Amino acid sequence: MWVPWLKSPTRIRTNNPESPNSDFRCSSFKDVHILFEDDPPKLPHSPVHKSSLLNRVRISASIIRVWAAAYHRPPPNAHNRIVVYYTSLRIVRRTFEDCRAVRSILKGFRVKMDERDLSMDSAFLEELQKITGSKKNLTLPRVFIDGKYVGGADEIRRLHEIGELKRMIEGLALAEPGVCGVCGGHRFVLCEWCNGSHKVYIEKTGFKSCSDCNLNGLNRCSACTSVVF
Template sequence: MWPKWGKPSRNDTSSPAADLPSSVATPSFKDIHSLLHDEDETGAACRRKASVFHRVRMATAALRTWRSLQSSTLAESGDKRIVLYYTSLRVVRKTFEDCRMVRSILRGFRVAVDERDLTMDSAFLTELKGLLGRQQLSLPRVFIGGRYIGGAEEIRQLHESGELKLYIEGAPPAAASACEACGGVRFLLCSVCNGSRKCHTDKGGFRSCGCCNENGLVRCPDCCTPIV
């Protein structure tokens, strides 16, 4: 048996591919790998890199197929509301650039995008954590029709492959003019505390305003409604 290990062949029954039907087993990972492999590159490190890259590509392709199935179901439901969670703060450069890229891609389709800036209201973060069911997350994040589509990398790939257009098809068009109530800011100054976060009480003291967020703002009732 030892020589077999040293020199594997296609007919080797110990190979995992041999358990699969021939239609699934070909083309093998090795064949595609050899196509991807740059002839000028040498060394195991390069091959490992290409292999990992290939596996990621395969996983992405599978994910796309699955999502396209979801997308077609979604199209039938007619709900194509696009929600983008992002940050306008330039604290982490990559996050800021990713958010800007995704915003720009989505805006390019000239459809209505519910843009939720986490720096305007920390409740958006709580909302997002609840939707994704995890505590640690990066921005941006995109939902279409109440379903999670992905972050910057997924949106970029879907856009480059032309698939994003299919997801967005049927979404309501972008409004011709900004919301009259908030001017497109999506928030209004709290009318109870005038944005000060403090309310005068009958006893003469001050208490924190319970009507607005940490910035003394309330969501615009005309254009900033819950996601689902």
């Protein structure tokens, strides 16, 4: 089902081992690329190796205090689950590695997780911009737990190392076992209306953009993701 995507005029080479196809297209490349230009805001540093109960509380409290002040708006459909905004494109190596590492840590908890890949759907970029209230200085990944912003790669790693992440995730709905039978785990399906071309032919006006899918000719899988179109 990934093969028709290669019809795209814009093809980006990626070595993403999680993708069944190493060729990948992204019409919103420019939008996504601006996310990777700046480092995230620096958080108060606390060495993990000194972790005592007091230290753990101090680290997690400082992280949450900084970020809670930043975003008051939760992502849509974020209740009782993890929402992670990330990219599967290897444009900037560190960003790609951070996204992969954070998703791997979070998947280990086997709770419901909505992974929102900005390189697959530019609507996720707009969504994240609304949440943060900023169109610049956005870095990936960004993780929300039960609608509350927790942080990016540094914060997730630190919270995981001190055991605090596990505590924050406790009580979330468990993930469905196995792979989604509708999309095969890709979280997107080809648009049935335009068959993935993002163009439809209208007799009077000729070809026009399909209004049923995103720029990549895809729709979010209604069986395993939140559909916000």
